Structures are given as C-alpha cells and as structure tokens.
Amino acid sequence: MKHTSSKLAIALACLCSTVSMQPIAQAEEQTEQAPHVSINTDPYPSTYTPISGKPTVIINVTILDGVGSRIENGMVYFADGKIVAVGETVDYSNDAVVIDGKGKWVTPGIIDNHSHLGVYPTPSVGSTSDGNEMTSPVTPGVWAEHSVWPQDPGFGRALAGGVTSLQILPGSANLFGGRSVVLKNVPSRTMQDMKFPDAPYGMKMACGENPKRVYGKKGGPMTRMGNVKGYRQAWSDAQNYMREWEKYEADYEAGKNPKAPKRNLDLETMAGVLNGDIRVHMHCYRADEMTVMMDMMKEFDYQIAAFHHAVEGYKIADKLAENNVCASMWADWWGFKLEAYDGIRENIPVVHAANACAIVHSDDELGIQRLNQEAAKAWSDGKRAGIDISMEEAWQWLSANPAKSLGIFDKTGSLEAGKNADLVLWTGNPFSTYTKAEQVFVDGGKAYELGNPDSWPLSDFEVGQVGEGDVK
Amino acid sequence: MKRLLSLAIATALSSTVMSTSVLAENIAIVGGKVITQTKQGTLESGTVLIKDGAIEKVSSGTNVPSGYTKVDASGKVVTPGFVGALTSLGLVEVASWAGEVDSSASSTKVSTTGAALDVTYAINPDSTLIDVSRIEGVTSAATTIANTDLMFHGQGAVIGLDDDADILKDKAFMVVNMDGASADSHGGSRAVLWVTLEALIDEVASTKKIPSLTSGWDGMNARADIKALKGVLEGDIPLFIEADRAADIRQVLAFKKRHPDISIVLLHGVEAWRVADQLAKANIPVILDPQLNLPGNFEQLGATLHNAERLEKAGVKVAIGMETHNIRLAAQHAGNAVANGLSYEGGIASLTSVPAMILGVDNQVGSLAPGKRADVVIWSGDPLEVTEAAEQVYIEGEAIDMSSRQTKLRDRYMALKDVSASKTSHYVKPQ
Numbered sequence: 001m002k003h004t005s006s007k008l009a010i011a012l013a014c015l016c017s018t019v020s021m022q023p024i025a026q027a028e029e030q031t032e033q034a035p036h037v038s039i040n041t042d043p044y045p046s047t048y049t050p051i052s053g054k055p056t057v058i059i060n061v062t063i064l065d066g067v068g069s070r071i072e073n074g075m076v077y078f079a080d081g082k083i084v085a086v087g088e089t090v091d092y093s094n095d096a097v098v099i100d101g102k103g104k105w106v107t108p109g110i111i112d113n114h115s116h117l118g119v120y121p122t123p124s125v126g127s128t129s130d131g132n133e134m135t136s137p138v139t140p141g142v143w144a145e146h147s148v149w150p151q152d153p154g155f156g157r158a159l160a161g162g163v164t165s166l167q168i169l170p171g172s173a174n175l176f177g178g179r180s181v182v183l184k185n186v187p188s189r190t191m192q193d194m195k196f197p198d199a200p201y202g203m204k205m206a207c208g209e210n211p212k213r214v215y216g217k218k219g220g221p222m223t224r225m226g227n228v229k230g231y232r233q234a235w236s237d238a239q240n241y242m243r244e245w246e247k248y249e250a251d252y253e254a255g256k257n258p259k260a261p262k263r264n265l266d267l268e269t270m271a272g273v274l275n276g277d278i279r280v281h282m283h284c285y286r287a288d289e290m291t292v293m294m295d296m297m298k299e300f301d302y303q304i305a306a307f308h309h310a311v312e313g314y315k316i317a318d319k320l321a322e323n324n325v326c327a328s329m330w331a332d333w334w335g336f337k338l339e340a341y342d343g344i345r346e347n348i349p350v351v352h353a354a355n356a357c358a359i360v361h362s363d364d365e366l367g368i369q370r371l372n373q374e375a376a377k378a379w380s381d382g383k384r385a386g387i388d389i390s391m392e393e394a395w396q397w398l399s400a401n402p403a404k405s406l407g408i409f410d411k412t413g414s415l416e417a418g419k420n421a422d423l424v425l426w427t428g429n430p431f432s433t434y435t436k437a438e439q440v441f442v443d444g445g446k447a448y449e450l451g452n453p454d455s456w457p458l459s460d461f462e463v464g465q466v467g468e469g470d471v472k
Numbered sequence: 473m474k475r476l477l478s479l480a481i482a483t484a485l486s487s488t489v490m491s492t493s494v495l496a497e498n499i500a501i502v503g504g505k506v507i508t509q510t511k512q513g514t515l516e517s518g519t520v521l522i523k524d525g526a527i528e529k530v531s532s533g534t535n536v537p538s539g540y541t542k543v544d545a546s547g548k549v550v551t552p553g554f555v556g557a558l559t560s561l562g563l564v565e566v567a568s569w570a571g572e573v574d575s576s577a578s579s580t581k582v583s584t585t586g587a588a589l590d591v592t593y594a595i596n597p598d599s600t601l602i603d604v605s606r607i608e609g610v611t612s613a614a615t616t617i618a619n620t621d622l623m624f625h626g627q628g629a630v631i632g633l634d635d636d637a638d639i640l641k642d643k644a645f646m647v648v649n650m651d652g653a654s655a656d657s658h659g660g661s662r663a664v665l666w667v668t669l670e671a672l673i674d675e676v677a678s679t680k681k682i683p684s685l686t687s688g689w690d691g692m693n694a695r696a697d698i699k700a701l702k703g704v705l706e707g708d709i710p711l712f713i714e715a716d717r718a719a720d721i722r723q724v725l726a727f728k729k730r731h732p733d734i735s736i737v738l739l740h741g742v743e744a745w746r747v748a749d750q751l752a753k754a755n756i757p758v759i760l761d762p763q764l765n766l767p768g769n770f771e772q773l774g775a776t777l778h779n780a781e782r783l784e785k786a787g788v789k790v791a792i793g794m795e796t797h798n799i800r801l802a803a804q805h806a807g808n809a810v811a812n813g814l815s816y817e818g819g820i821a822s823l824t825s826v827p828a829m830i831l832g833v834d835n836q837v838g839s840l841a842p843g844k845r846a847d848v849v850i851w852s853g854d855p856l857e858v859t860e861a862a863e864q865v866y867i868e869g870e871a872i873d874m875s876s877r878q879t880k881l882r883d884r885y886m887a888l889k890d891v892s893a894s895k896t897s898h899y900v901k902p903q
Contacts, residue, residue, distance in 0.1 A: 122766040122767050122768050122769075123767050123768060123769045123770060123772075124768050124769065125769060153766055153767060154766055157765060157766060209568075209569065213569060314882070314885050315885055332798060332800075332801070333798070334604075334797060334798075334878070335565075335566060335567070335601065335797040336566075336567050336568060336797065337566060337567065337568040337569060337570065338566050338568075338569070338570040341566055341570075342881055343878070344878045344879075344881050344882045345878065345882075346882050346886075350882075350885070350886065353889075354889075365766055366763050366764070366765075366766070369763075369765075370808070373804065373808075373858045376858045376859050377804075377858050377859070379859070380858070380859035380860070380861070381861075384861060385882060385886065386886075431858070431859055432857060432858070432859070433804060433807035433808060433810075433811060433856055433857050433858045434807065434810065434811045434857075435811075436811065461767070462767065462773075465767070465773045466718070466743070466746075466773040466774040467767070467773050467774040467775065467776065470774070470776050470778075471776060471777070471778055472765045472775075472776055472777060
C-alpha cells in the first residue's frame with residue numbers, strides 16, 4: 001500500500017520554516033493577520049561530521065555488494081566518503097591507500113534497525129533506564145534521541161562488530177512508545193554528532209503482551225482488543241488534529257486571522273506518520289496480530305515500515321510481502337513469553353523466500369556485536385530446510401533491507417557507486433563464528449581497526465575504570 | 473508421544489548418515505573426526521562402537537566388528553553430547569506470564585533459606601524445550617531454580633534429555649548468589665550478605681543432629697535446609713557461587729580457605745580473569761558466558777571477551793553454557809570464546825568434559841570413553857561453527873527423533889507454500 005499524503009495533506013508537511021512557534025491569540029474578525037505559526041520539524045539537528053578518510057582501495061577481496069552480487073578477487077574503491085567503484089578491477093587514484101584483502105571479505109556496514117543502545121545503556125541501572133516512558137500507553141510525543149547517552153560503551157562494541165548505523169527505539173511498553181532516531185555509529189560527545197543526516201524519524205508502536213501487562217492494572221489497556229481501541233482512538237485524534245491545522249492554514253491563506261491550534265506533541269508525531277514523514281516500527285510477535293495491524297494501517301492510511309521481532313513472520317510471509325512491510329527478526333530467540341513461543345529457526349529465510357523484506361535485528365547489546373553470525377545461522381538453517389539463498393542475497397538482511405526500512409537506502413546499505421562509504425573489511429567469511437571485523441569504515445573514515453588498539457572506542461564511562469584500554 | 477517414533481526415526485536420519493536399522497542395539501559410527509574428550513584426544517578418522525546404550529570402544533580407523541549397524545560419519549565430526557552447564561530445563565516452559573514456572577520459588581516455613589528445595593520433583597520430561605535442545609546436540613543438562621530471593625537456589629539436578637528426562641544425578645549442586653543484586657535482597661550490603669552466609673553455614677556445622685519435627689527449633693535454616701546444607705559442608709554437593717566483581721571473587725577464595733571441605737564452583741565470573749591464578753591454585757572451576765564484554769553494572773567493569781582465554785591460560789577449568797530456552801547456543805558462545813583466544817580443545821571441553829566434571833557426572837557423560845552413556849552427536853562439521861548443525865543425536869545409544877515442536881511448526885507452514893503437495897493440516901487451510 002502506497003501512502004498518499006494528498007488525502008490528508010496538511011500544514012505540518014510543509015511547515016518547515018525556521019520560524020519558531022509564536023501563537024498570538026487575536027480575534028478572527030481583525031483584518032490584520034498575526035504572524036504565521038509554523039513548526040520547526042528539525043529542532044535538534046544533526047551536527048554529524050564524518051571522520052576524515054583517505055581515498056582507499058581494497059584489492060584481492062571477496063565482495064558481497066549487499067544487493068545480491070558477489071565478486072571474488074574484486075576491488076572496492078572509495079574516496080571523499082563515497083563508494084566510487086566496485087568490480088573485478090576498478091580505476092583508482094594513484095594516491096589511494098591500498099589494502100590487500102587477500103583471504104578477506106568486504107561487505108556494506110551492518111545496519112541494526114532495532115537497538116536500545118544509549119536509552120538502555122550499560123551500566124544497566126535505574127539511573128540509566130531511559131527507554132520506556134511507562135506513564136501512559138500513548139506517548140508518541142517522546143523522542144528517543146532525548147534519552148540517548150552517547151557514552152554508552154555498547155556503541156563502541158557494536159562498531160567492533162561492523163555496525164555502522166543503527167536505529168535507537170523507545171521500548172515496547174506503550175502502544176505508541178515515541179520517536180526513534182537513526183544514528184551513525186561513531187564515537188561522539190553528543191547525540192546530535194551521531195545523528196544520521198536527513199534520516200527520517202521513526203515511531204515505535206507495540207502489540208500484544210507488553211502494553212496490556214504494563215497498563216492492565218493502571219487504567220488499561222488490559223486486553224489485545226483494548227490495545228487496538230487505544231491505537232484507533234489515537235489515530236482518529238491525530239486525524240482530527242491534522243484537520244485543525246489544515247483549517248488554520250486554509251484560513252490564514254484566505255487572509256483571515258485564525259488562532260493556531262494548540263500544539264500537541266503526541267498528535268504531532270502521529271500526524272507525521274499520517275502524512276508520510278515518519279516511519280512506523282512496530283513491535284509485534286504473533287501472525288494474527290500483525291495481520292490486524294496491517295488492516296489498521298489501511299484503515300488510517302499509513303504504512304508500517306517494519307514489524308519488529310515478528311517471531312511468527314513465517315506464518316504470514318505472503319501477507320508481509322503483499323503489504324510491503326518488512327519483518328525485523330532474531331535468528332533463534334524464542335519462548336521467553338507466550339507470544340514468542342512459536343519461534344522457529346527458519347523464520348528469516350522463510351520470510352525472505354516469500355519475497356518479503358527480511359531483516360536481522362538485535363534488540364540486544366550483545367547480539368548487536370555479532371549480527372553477521374545471526375544472519376549466518378538463519379542462512380544455514382534455511383539451507384538445511386531446503387531454502388537455498390546465497391550469502392550475497394542473504395546479506396540484504398543486514399544492510400540493504402534495514403536501510404530500506406529506515407528510509408536511508410538512497411544513502412547507505414550497499415556497495416554501489418555514489419553511496420556512503422560505510423563498509424566492513426572482515427578477516428574472512430563473515431558467515432563464520434571465527435571471523436571478525438578487521439576494519440570498519442563510516443563515510444570513508446576509518447572508525448575501527450582490530451589490530452590498532454588506539455582505534456578502539458573508549459567511552460567516558462570506562463575511563464579510569466578497571467578494564468580501560470583492555471581488549472574487549 | 474516421543475515414543476511413537478521408532479519407524480519415523482529411520483526417516484529422520486539425515487540423508488547423509490547411512491543406517492540400515494536404527495533399532496539395532498549395537499551401532500558403529502564410522503569414519504568421522506572423533507573428538508573423544510579422553511586421553512585418546514581427537515581421531516581424524518575414527519570409529520565409535522555403541523553397545524547396550526553405552527560407549528563400548530573408540531578406535532582409529534574404520535574397522536567394524538560384525539554385529540554392528542554401521543553409520544557412515546565420514547566428513548562429519550563426532551563428539552560427546554553436550555552437557556548444559558547451567559539451565560532450568562524441565563522446570564520452565566514459558567518464563568513470563570504463562571502459567572506456573574517451577575524455576576522460580578519463594579520462601580516457605582519448610583525452607584527458609586532455600587537449601588532444601590529439590591528440583592527433581594518438578595522436572596517435566598514433556599517440556600518442548602527438551603526436544604528443541606537435544607536435536608541441536610545438548611544431551612544432558614544441569615537444571616536449577618533460577619529466580620528466587622532465597623539465599624540458596626535449592627538442590628539442582630543433572631538430567632538426561634532423553635524421553636524420560638532421566639535424572640543422572642540429584643542433589644548435584646546448589647547455587648548461591650553473592651553479587652550485588654543478592655546483597656540488595658539480603659540486608660542491602662555485602663557486609664550483611666557474607667555474614668549471613670557464614671552464619672547459616674555455622675548453624676549447620678554446629679547442629680550435630682538434625683532437629684526432629686517434634687522438637688523445638690527456631691534456627692535461621694529450617695530443618696530441611698539443615699539437612700541439605702550438611703551435604704554441602706561435607707563436600708558432596710558443590711556450591712556454585714555466583715559473583716562477578718574481582719573483589720567478590722576474592723571473597724569466594726577466602727571462603728574456600730575457611731571451608732576447605734566445601735567444593736566450590738564460581739558462577740558467571742565476569743571479572744574472574746583478574747584473579748585467574750588464585751582460582752587455578754584453589755582448583756575452583758568457572759561456569760561463564762564468554763560473550764559478556766560490557767560493564768553491565770559496577771561489578772562487571774573488567775568484562776572482556778578474553779575471560780575464558782585468560783582463565784584457561786592460568787589453568788582454570790572453564791565451562792560454557794548458561795541458558796535455558798537457548799542452551800543450544802552454548803556451542804556458538806564457546807566458538808566465540810575460541811575466536812577470542814580459548815583453545816579449540818578448551819572450547820569443546822567447556823561444553824562436554826568440564827561441565828560433566830563440575831557437575832559430578834563425568835563417570836556417566838561428557839566424553840566418549842568406554843562404559844559412558846552413549847550420548848553422541850554427529851555434526852555436519854565443526855560444532856562451534858554457526859553454520860554447522862547436529863545431523864544425528866544419540867542418547868543412551870538410541871538415535872533420537874530429530875524433530876521438535878519448532879521443526880513441526882516449520883514443516884506445517886512451509887507446506888502451505890506448496891499447495892500441490894496437498895500436505896494440508898487440520899487447522900491450517902492451504903491458500
């Protein structure tokens with residue numbers, strides 16, 4: 001289902017001026033117009049600057065380009081932060097740094113579209129527990145980026161695992177958990193310094209057990225049907241909110257002097273979804289529930305970018321494909337709660353084989369360090385079950401598909417000329433337990449090198465503590 | 473239900489593993505790379521003879537005496553079945569919000585300190601976790617209460633993952649948590665926690681005769697706890713002490729000095745590498761998760777992927793495998809430890825002979841030695857490699873049905889895709 005913003009096109013979509021909100025109450029009959037009220041949609045802008053890099057060519061290397069091709073003994077050349085050329089042989093500048101990739105593999109950087117690094121960081125203590133605004137089931141107005149602690153040591157560990165970009169999501173306690181943020185995984189002092197330039201925002205939603213468990217005795221919802229009522233009422237409120245702004249814009253346009261609607265930060269995020277600017281990432285395990293959610297998305301005319309966890313994705317892989325909804329999955333987590341009881345090892349390959357968009361995600365500060373192994377498990381489990389997917393095709397689960405789900409595939413997620421030079425040189429075949437990321441490049445700058453301890457990220461938290469500077 | 477399958481087993485055997493009759497008592501697994509975990513070491517091409525449910529003999533080469541059903545394992549790897557070092561298998565189906573979970577327990581008058589709790593009453597052989605785990609090569613496991621505010625987590629057992637979940641050893645070990653979280657629930661400080669542990673043990677030591685039910689008793693331990701703790705004090709039941717911080721592990725070492733008769737295993741041990749030499753000297757093995765490399769709290773600041781490697785180098789025995797639903801992933805965890813410096817032999821041992829030794833069942837499982845229970849796994853390749861898998865598992869010499877609720881769900885839904893196969897089910901309507 002393609003979203004069409006025209007149907008509910010409203011002010012918010014085009015209110016990109018830098019004028020901050022200045023509501024001035026004035027009588028409508030007054031002929032003179034008050035200043036136009038518009039809303040800054042980017043008040044915490046990215047200040048990301050890439051690590052400076054040198055033009056670099058990796059030669060004699062096995063390449064998985066991330067979009068289905070594999071080149072043995074190939075070359076990848078990148079300069080000025082961009083992939084310049086990928087092929088068996090490519091032209092490169094004389095001053096390029098040459099890395100001999102003999103016996104090694106190169107892939108696009110891994111993109112994890114489900115992480116809580118920074119919002120549920122280590123140390124994992126009450127003081128740092130900033131991922132779930134469990135005060136109301138509907139809190140789309142909170143933004144994960146306002147909780148992200150850039151000193152979470154987990155970012156550096158994930159980098160050592162080849163993760164170059166990641167989406168930080170609020171938790172799944174709430175029906176609407178808040179906005180997500182997409183980050184570049186480079187050590188930084190501030191969230192803004194990590195913020196992926198021009199990446200769309202996401203909005204977290206959650207199905208099933210969590211909301212009803214958290215709110216069942218706190219005013220509800222206490223059932224799955226209560227969950228759905230909660231979503232639908234909120235969507236309806238968002239539609240109403242959009243109409244108020246539409247009216248304001250139309251009246252202002254007509255030369256009247258309307259009073260701007262009162263801003264509602266919850267509804268503002270939801271309106272962003274309805275007009276197509278913000279992407280829905282929905283925690284949902286069960287096949288039947290995911291199907292209800294896809295009906296709801298049609299009812300309110302928005303698009304779900306991805307179901308997250310989707311432990312029963314294999315039961316409705318066809319419907320995921322039909323509805324153009326990705327499924328972001330673990331290789332083998334199961335059974336920790338009833339809605340995860342039907343997990344199977346072949347979930348990811350089955351979803352992929354149905355031509356749906358399959359993604360390997362972590363939702364975990366340890367899993368994010370070896371997502372290549374998660375993909376390898378799913379790949380081999382599929383193979384043993386008769387689903388023969390090549391490694392080069394399977395790598396889409398780690399880079400291209402998550403990039404698509406985040407709306408950044410035009411910038412990263414594959415080794416194609418013009419894309420950001422986000423890539424990993426592996427010590428060997430990344431579909432192996434024993435392989436490690438040897439060098440990790442983000443926008444062409446070397447962010448991590450296995451053999452160079454000076455490049456190992458050290459968060460402020462670890463400075464002066466036991467283990468400072470140790471190999472992790 | 474699992475017993476229905478004597479015929480199905482034949483079809484469940486991987487196509488690459490030949491078998492003429494799986495019902496034969498005597499089996500010869502021929503030609504595989506055999507990792508014995510005995511002084512025979514690893515045989516590049518060996519033969520494992522199984523008779524009456526036990527390992528009869530392991531030898532180099534492919535000669536098989538008559539009377540054995542041959543199973544071709546050439547190109548494969550053969551290992552002892554893996555021993556789950558610390559799980560709650562058989563005690564939990566779904567951990568959260570889905571009915572009773574026997575791996576959680578709270579205080580009662582009968583057991584005030586938890587020592588008396590006995591998991592053997594609670595083990596459910598029909599748990600789906602058992603099939604899910606065993607088809608991936610885990611053939612036995614330590615199982616224990618995991619969630620409790622009680623000081624001791626009861627008497628754990630070692631079970632076989634056969635159809636009956638045979639108890640290989642009851643009263644096999646007792647977990648006590650001596651980390652910060654435990655201090656928090658026992659007086660709010662380690663200064664209370666350790667004094668509590670010493671006082672409880674002192675009470676047992678100074679109670680020569682377990683008080684009868686009709687006599688008065690107002691001890692800290694309930695009567696039943698006293699009885700259970702006697703086994704710990706006498707060294708029959710090893711105490712698995714959970715601690716991460718180096719300072720806490722030093723307290724464990726000091727405890728061992730004060731109580732030399734108590735057999736001690738360090739559990740979790742995130743900073744164990746920092747006191748590796750002392751642990752080796754005190755002959756204290758460690759059960760750990762080698763993936764932990766983040767400062768999850770202020771007790772784990774020294775966390776590193778090289779924990780297992782450094783412990784091994786110092787001479788400490790390391791076991792890997794602390795999970796329940798996914799104890800099958802212990803092999804991946806061990807593989808990652810090997811990727812970070814643990815020897816390959818140490819990686820395999822951490823899943824087999826070491827946990828068997830720690831749990832006191834090394835006379836039954838954990839190695840391919842004559843007389844041991846024939847828990848054997850034929851792997852497609854290196855078992856520590858994430859892309860390899862168990863192709864056939866034998867428990868007590870029987871080729872198990874290599875299916876689980878998960879594989880059945882998989883097959884049910886994969887059949888949906890192929891309508892022509894007309895393999896419909898009663899409940900799932902084909903498209």
